Amino acid sequence: MNKQKVAKYFGWKLVRFIVLMIAVAIFSFVLLDLSPIDPVNAYLHGAAVSETQRQILYQYFGTNVPLPDKIFNWLMDLLQGNLGISLIYRRPVIEVIIDKFMASLALMAISWILSGVIGFALGVVAGKNKGSWIDKVVKVYCYAIQSAPSFWVGMLVLMVFSVYLGWFPIGFGVPIGVSSTDATFIEWATRLVLPTLALSLVGLAPIAMYTRNELIQVLSSDYVLFAKSRGEKGWDLVKNHGIRNILLPAITLQFLSFSELFGGAVMIEQVFSYPGIGQTAVAAGLQNDVPLFLGIVVISAIFVFVGNLLADISYYFIDPRIKENEFND
């Protein structure tokens, strides 16, 4: 592998990224333009204004500009990093998103890691002991969770741990009446536990199920048969041949789950009233905050793209076959 090849590889990824972003930006803009949302009404929040003032506002928001021009202006602004002003928060969209995203990041990152690690471990244990009671427990759990909506799981967690047991506060990012800058770490952390738990409980099911099936398949493969015929057995066998061969698809799946993580966060934040990007997206959608909504769409597209890119890069470090080939094409 040389530097030139790596540069070429990332160059191509960058081109793809730019094409993707332009497509996402145009499509989401056109869709919102076609929707019955009226930015002026959204801005006014039902306040009474005269017809002339209304016309001035239409002028200001540029609702009468032809669609191609609107798209062009939107792309140009996007290029300069200007996502407009949020109608709800009356602050630049980019600031709002960064603010909310940071709050969600802790939630998403911790549950991403937890669901990945625990899911993988459960999958390995279940797959190795196929047919045993522990396998059955894992399987039943995964099927149940995968067929349950995540907000429902969130509500269950909330009921059990906050309402009945009273171990954790019932919601919000910080205690009521305390500004987020004044809250102590403990106050913040205790409120993070339940949303994270709910999101992890949901997120680990697909990875556990997938790992289990992959491991069962690998354990019945020719190369594991051969390893067995050479006297390897038990956990050593799983460790030497199983884990290595299932790690790659598992990691890919985990990075690809960035999109589901985002979707899950929307639900869970709503249930726990956690002030993150998910709840902001819902608010922007419900209150017709077009600039904020478009901004979140763009950011989430970047987020998912980064997830996939990380998956691609992780191949390189784990799979020698790709190490030899990927950077050559």
Add this chain to the structure above:
Amino acid sequence: MDKLLDVENVSISFIQYTRGLNQRDLKVITDLTLDISEGEILAVLGSSGSGKSLFAHAIFGILPENARLDGKIKFKGKELSQEDKEEIRGKNIVLVPQSVNFLDPLMKISDIAIGHCETEDEKKAMKIKQREIFEHYNLGPEVDDMYPFQLSGGMARRVLVSTALLADPDLVVADEPTPGLDEKTVQETLNHFKHMKEDGIGVLLITHDIHAALEVADRIGIFYSGYVIEIALKEDFSGDGENLLHPYTKSLYKALPANGFEVVKGYQPLHGEIIKGCPFYDRCDMRFDRCKKEKPELIDVGNNKKVRCFKYEEGA
């Protein structure tokens, strides 16, 4: 003296679901009997898909979960239980698998060859030994760091054979070691087995390649439709095949291009077809009434030869 490996009436069947929840036993191997002495090469010759590989797996106790194994497999006179197999596999008996698919795709060749070691010292010692054996098989140091997908067909074959020798085995079971290889590599592979034989190792060569079998084997077991129907000496496959006993073996020999190219009509009964009499009855030109109703047993005709045919029974 006890034989190195003594296989008596081994059968392997699978539980198969037919319609709904109805099960049936699908017999893949019905009656397999053979034996191997130290320093002997015995070839088991049978058509593709006849279950020969399953037999190899049965010796190592690595059959799939839904398979049922009956009969006796004795190693040095001791009947092997599943635990015994797990104990001696990789030490006293080793497998030379069919293809590069049997190598872990994500491991370096030298790590695969060395296998699992308990301690670092053991690993170091094995590494030295592995290097020696690889060198012997003309595999340079660069091969150690390769991955299975980087090996050529011939190299893969040599790697598979050399993994067998890392363990100082008494018995090597080689499962289809020759298909898909060019003439030279086949020759080379067969020579490896000859060298093993010279070192006193017993070799069970499972193959459908009659030329390969005739080239190296001392004796050849003919596998037909789940049965071993004859165990013949290599020397019997000569002239007009007049020393071969079973009619199928004779026709097999005559079907070779050099010996007339005559093909016997019909097909081998498939797995699961239940046959009352001799499995070769339909195609046999020496059959008589009894062959249709009764199954012949494998009879010892002396000189280490066996045949499953009523014609050779005493008084027949």
